[in-house]
Amino acid sequence: MKGMKHLFGIAGLERHQIEYLVNLGDSFIDINRRPIKKAPTLRGKTIINLFFENSTRTRTSFEIAGKRLSADVINISASTSATKKGETLLDTALTLAAMQPHVVVIRHSLAGTCEFLAEHLEHTAIVNAGDGAHEHPTQILTDLLTMKQAWGSPEGKVITIVGDISHSRVARSHLLAAPKMGYRIRLVAPKTLLPSQVERYGCEVFHDFDAALPGSDAVYMLRVQTERLTDSCSFPSIREYHEAYGLNMKRLRAAGSDCLVMHPGPMNRGVEIATDVADSLQSRVLDQVEMGVAIRMAVLTAMCGGGETE
Amino acid sequence: MILRIQNGHIIDPANGIDRIADLWVRDGVIAAIGESDCGPADQTIDAGGCIVCPGLIDMHVHLREPGQEWKEDIASGSRAAVAGGVTSMCCMPNTGPHIDHAGIALQIIARAKQVGLCNVYPIGAVTKNLDGKELTEMRELSRAGCVAFSDDGMPIWHAGVMRKSLEYAASFGFMIIQHAEEKMLTGNGAINEGWVSTQLGVAGMPAVGEDSMIARDIMLAELSGARYHVAHISTKGAVELVRQARGKGLKVTTEAAPHHFALTEEAVLGYNADAKMSPPLRTEEDRLAVIEGLRDGTIDVIATDHAPHHEDDKRCGLSCAAFGIVGLETMLPLSLQLVRDQVLEMPRLLATMTCNPARLLGLKAGTLSIGAEADICIFDPEKKWTLDRKKLFSKGKNTPWHGMEMTGQVTHTIKAGQPVFSHGAIVGEAAYE
Numbered sequence: 001m002k003g004m005k006h007l008f009g010i011a012g013l014e015r016h017q018i019e020y021l022v023n024l025g026d027s028f029i030d031i032n033r034r035p036i037k038k039a040p041t042l043r044g045k046t047i048i049n050l051f052f053e054n055s056t057r058t059r060t061s062f063e064i065a066g067k068r069l070s071a072d073v074i075n076i077s078a079s080t081s082a083t084k085k086g087e088t089l090l091d092t093a094l095t096l097a098a099m100q101p102h103v104v105v106i107r108h109s110l111a112g113t114c115e116f117l118a119e120h121l122e123h124t125a126i127v128n129a130g131d132g133a134h135e136h137p138t139q140i141l142t143d144l145l146t147m148k149q150a151w152g153s154p155e156g157k158v159i160t161i162v163g164d165i166s167h168s169r170v171a172r173s174h175l176l177a178a179p180k181m182g183y184r185i186r187l188v189a190p191k192t193l194l195p196s197q198v199e200r201y202g203c204e205v206f207h208d209f210d211a212a213l214p215g216s217d218a219v220y221m222l223r224v225q226t227e228r229l230t231d232s233c234s235f236p237s238i239r240e241y242h243e244a245y246g247l248n249m250k251r252l253r254a255a256g257s258d259c260l261v262m263h264p265g266p267m268n269r270g271v272e273i274a275t276d277v278a279d280s281l282q283s284r285v286l287d288q289v290e291m292g293v294a295i296r297m298a299v300l301t302a303m304c305g306g307g308e309t310e
Numbered sequence: 311m312i313l314r315i316q317n318g319h320i321i322d323p324a325n326g327i328d329r330i331a332d333l334w335v336r337d338g339v340i341a342a343i344g345e346s347d348c349g350p351a352d353q354t355i356d357a358g359g360c361i362v363c364p365g366l367i368d369m370h371v372h373l374r375e376p377g378q379e380w381k382e383d384i385a386s387g388s389r390a391a392v393a394g395g396v397t398s399m400c401c402m403p404n405t406g407p408h409i410d411h412a413g414i415a416l417q418i419i420a421r422a423k424q425v426g427l428c429n430v431y432p433i434g435a436v437t438k439n440l441d442g443k444e445l446t447e448m449r450e451l452s453r454a455g456c457v458a459f460s461d462d463g464m465p466i467w468h469a470g471v472m473r474k475s476l477e478y479a480a481s482f483g484f485m486i487i488q489h490a491e492e493k494m495l496t497g498n499g500a501i502n503e504g505w506v507s508t509q510l511g512v513a514g515m516p517a518v519g520e521d522s523m524i525a526r527d528i529m530l531a532e533l534s535g536a537r538y539h540v541a542h543i544s545t546k547g548a549v550e551l552v553r554q555a556r557g558k559g560l561k562v563t564t565e566a567a568p569h570h571f572a573l574t575e576e577a578v579l580g581y582n583a584d585a586k587m588s589p590p591l592r593t594e595e596d597r598l599a600v601i602e603g604l605r606d607g608t609i610d611v612i613a614t615d616h617a618p619h620h621e622d623d624k625r626c627g628l629s630c631a632a633f634g635i636v637g638l639e640t641m642l643p644l645s646l647q648l649v650r651d652q653v654l655e656m657p658r659l660l661a662t663m664t665c666n667p668a669r670l671l672g673l674k675a676g677t678l679s680i681g682a683e684a685d686i687c688i689f690d691p692e693k694k695w696t697l698d699r700k701k702l703f704s705k706g707k708n709t710p711w712h713g714m715e716m717t718g719q720v721t722h723t724i725k726a727g728q729p730v731f732s733h734g735a736i737v738g739e740a741a742y743e
Contacts, residue, residue: 111512
């Protein structure tokens with residue numbers, strides 16, 4: 001896709017680029033549902049998935065996306081990488097770049113990793129698969145494709161995001177996407193889990209989950225990292241968290257029967273989401289996973305310069 | 311040896327001198343201003359269009375020697391100093407080993423004399439190993455040449471230890487310099503906590519982390535009657551606390567670093583590790599409060615917190631990068647902006663970098679009094695130049711001003727009557743070291 005060398009975040013995308021990627025993802029859904037799930041689009045392309053943080057679904061999603069488009073996909077995870085031997089992040093990236101891949105997909109616990117590496121890697125496209133509490137653009141594109149499936153367009157919808165907003169790259173990327181795509185965000189969290197001046201994104205902020213439910217078109221539950229919650233004194237206990245901010249059937253009913261349930265995964269059943277809610281007809285959690293593969297196919301295609309007829 | 315500095319605009323805040331005249335130096339000391347009976351000069355410097363002032367003092371510098379000489383050493387730090395017009399500087403004790411016993415202080419002073427470019431006055435550690443537990447032998451450190459005490463880089467966080475430090479220091483007239491940072495609040499923060507940290511997804515250091523420790527310290531300073539100096543003040547709240555303390559007549563003083571009145575947190579957008587320091591760049595409101603503090607005299611001193619780092623310590627992403635930027639070579643041009651913006655008149659600005667720190671620390675420096683050692687800075691206040699990090703004399707190239715235009719340039723630095731820096735180059739014997 002013209003004018004898109006890397007994908008660092010939603011911040012760097014304009015509406016038409018977001019729409020383009022979502023529509024391209026839409027066109028790939030079919031391949032994933034066929035008996036023979038292979039297209040030649042990225043034949044001869046090399047993609048490295050460089051994951052410094054544990055991840056199963058995002059890494060697998062990128063891997064499947066690349067392989068179904070016939071790219072050669074290599075996975076590197078922190079536990080097997082040279083970083084354990086003291087090599088710096090930059091040297092690891094430079095070393096891999098010297099092997100001439102077309103795309104490096106990076107996940108790292110430090111915000112800004114992609115921007116930092118891109119300064120030093122000239123000829124490699126970098127895709128952000130999540131950097132610290134900064135951005136997670138392919139998740140948001142995935143969510144937008146899921147919403148497109150459900151509603152046609154996110155325009156005018158209200159998405160209520162619940163949980164640890166402070167540490168959430170998913171929340172930040174949604175906060176950046178919402179004004180571009182015309183949907184609205186409600187954030188629900190106690191003050192201990194909200195970043196400074198978050199209202200400046202133009203969202204509504206609630207501490208009371210129940211007050212935020214009426215009028216929500218989707219409730220988007222963030223994964224709770226249980227140790228982080230109690231160790232940082234951000235919340236006293238999982239029990240109290242579930243009571244205050246867990247999505248249970250009663251709350252889902254209050255939100256209404258048209259309200260969708262979303263979650264970027266992996267879910268903690270009984271913590272942020274009750275089992276019956278997770279398995280309910282209103283849940284779009286598995287659709288998100290499916291759309292994730294299609295979106296990553298679209299992103300990889302765009303990074304390799306394809307997909308556009310111009 | 312007679313040196314004549316001709317036609318310069320002499321500004322000596324210590325003596326209230328502010329006029330165009332010749333400055334005469336004989337045998338390393340200031341001999342006369344204006345008419346002189348020195349006879350013909352051996353050397354003449356034409357200072358027409360330039361300001362001639364006492365050699366600058368930077369009371370907050372990290373020289374990294376001993377222990378981290380790949381970042382900076384006394385020789386490279388001295389070259390950076392004189393390139394910035396600085397002829398006296400105070401070095402902080404977070405070296406390896408720390409300046410927590412007299413031997414290290416003596417070693418640093420001896421090495422600085424050997425380099426011979428710039429006076430170096432060590433700041434002694436308040437606690438052994440800078441670990442905030444046991445007091446150092448401050449009297450012995452003072453006899454060895456330490457001019458004040460600080461655990462800079464680390465706060466003296468324990469309220470009981472801080473109380474005892476202040477009481478002990480007060481008993482002998484020593485000044486305690488605090489790096490005010492409540493670590494329980496700043497945690498693993500890398501930049502100011504606020505809208506910028508939220509957007510970047512980087513952990514922040516809230517202003518209250520600085521303010522709350524200063525509030526506590528001021529109460530302890532009042533209790534002990536000690537001289538308490540806040541290093542690198544950066545927040546609106548902290549400036550107000552110091553203002554109130556001074557209003558009550560407490561012996562509380564503070565310094566501001568040029569980056570805190572020249573830049574805001576926006577400089578770190580794009581994950582710029584060269585704009586990362588502690589305390590961090592704050593908001594525009596804080597920046598203006600620091601400027602107001604300089605204007606109304608709440609802030610006595612401009613000091614750089616010169617913190618050289620190796621490229622490897624900075625080139626690892628914003629969150630992991632070391633705190634600090636170099637400052638010696640940009641102190642004057644950045645500070646001159648305060649004159650251009652009419653915050654301070656030139657003599658008052660120069661006082662913050664000459665006689666004010668000299669008075670706080672009891673240094674025989676920062677003046678052009680007749681008979682004083684002839685440490686002199688000559689600068690062209692209007693000269694524009696572009697900062698190139700590769701051309702810095704410091705080993706540290708970590709500056710956020712790379713490629714930016716500076717206004718005001720040091721043309722000559724004179725140490726004890728000897729020109730040591732002239733038109734961009736180190737001159738004299740030191741040039742051959």
